[in-house]
Every structure is written in C-alpha cells, then in structure tokens.
Amino acid sequence: MLPLILASAALLVPPLAAPLPALVPAAAVAVAGAARGAPGWVPPVDPPVLVAPFDPPAHDWLPGHRGVDLAAGSGTPVRAAGAGTVVWAGPLAGRGVVVVEHDDGLRTTYEPVDAVVVEGEQVAAGHLLGTVGDGDVHCGHVPRCLHWGLRRGRDYLDPWRLLHPGRAVLLPP
Numbered sequence: 001m002l003p004l005i006l007a008s009a010a011l012l013v014p015p016l017a018a019p020l021p022a023l024v025p026a027a028a029v030a031v032a033g034a035a036r037g038a039p040g041w042v043p044p045v046d047p048p049v050l051v052a053p054f055d056p057p058a059h060d061w062l063p064g065h066r067g068v069d070l071a072a073g074s075g076t077p078v079r080a081a082g083a084g085t086v087v088w089a090g091p092l093a094g095r096g097v098v099v100v101e102h103d104d105g106l107r108t109t110y111e112p113v114d115a116v117v118v119e120g121e122q123v124a125a126g127h128l129l130g131t132v133g134d135g136d137v138h139c140g141h142v143p144r145c146l147h148w149g150l151r152r153g154r155d156y157l158d159p160w161r162l163l164h165p166g167r168a169v170l171l172p173p
C-alpha cells in the first residue's frame with residue numbers, strides 16, 4: 001500500500017527546481033488528502049498574493065521560512081483559512097498572533113494581526129480574525145505582509161498548498 005501512496009503523491013507533485021525528497025512522509029500525504037477532502041479552505045487575505053514561499057530549514061535548529069508571506073497592507077482583514085477553534089489570540093514576541101486549531105489536527109497561524117477574536121472562539125472558514133497589524137515582519141520588498149503558517153504537531157507544512165489542492169504537501173526533509 002505504501003509504495004502506491006508514494007507513487008501517486010509523486011505524480012501529483014508539480015515540476016520543481018529542487019530535487020524531490022527521496023521519501024514523502026505519510027503525514028504529508030495525509031495533509032494533501034485533507035486539503036482535497038475539505039474544500040472549505042479559503043485564503044486568509046483576498047486576493048492571496050504570494051511574496052515569499054515556504055522554505056523550511058533542513059533541520060529544526062536552522063533558520064528558514066516556516067510559512068508563506070502574503071502581500072497585505074496594514075489594516076487588511078485577515079480571515080480564518082478553515083473552520084476551527086482559536087487557541088491563541090494576542091501578542092507573541094512583539095507582534096499580534098492568531099492561531100486556529102482545526103478538526104484534523106492542523107493549526108494555522110497568522111501574524112502580525114490585531115485580533116478581534118478571543119481564545120476558545122469557534123470560527124468558520126472566512127471568519128474575520130482581525131487585521132494586519134504593525135508588528136515585526138520580514139516582507140522583503142513589499143511594505144507589509146501577512147505571515148501565514150501551517151503546522152501539524154511539531155511539523156511545519158506549506159499553507160499555500162491548502163489553496164492548491166491536488167498537489168502533494170511536502171514536509172521538510
């Protein structure tokens with residue numbers, strides 16, 4: 001069964017500049033399945049303009065980009081990418097952060113955000129979480145962005161893939 005899963009995942013992966021990892025972890029395939037099976041994912045800002053892609057480090061202790069940056073000016077409405085429960089809404093390391101836990105064990109993170117939701121609040125996909133705030137960001141050539149993250153447990157995944165179902169989600173090697 002496992003070779004079949006890996007083979008089908010490989011077929012779904014678009015051509016990439018970098019060589020594919022030798023092994024696609026089962027969890028990564030599961031995320032892709034969840035994305036396909038749950039069409040309720042929506043972009044946190046509209047329209048979603050990717051200004052910095054997911055670039056996970058080779059090892060946990062190395063620097064990297066553990067999420068994606070979406071172009072968004074200060075005050076831009078930020079919406080929950082999927083239905084879930086707000087598990088954090090407040091300052092974290094000098095910026096406003098909102099974390100939403102979803103039913104399938106995934107967590108999405110949004111920063112910097114001036115939150116209008118509170119911890120424990122149930123949200124639907126598209127529910128207003130707050131607006132892009134003025135906290136520390138790393139947007140490169142654009143004046144402001146939303147950093148959007150996706151985690152399952154301790155693993156960082158590529159949230160951009162939630163908006164492009166049908167492609168495999170690759171975990172950091």
Ligand SMILES: [Zn+2]
Nearest residue numbers: 067068069147
């Ligand atoms: Zn970022």
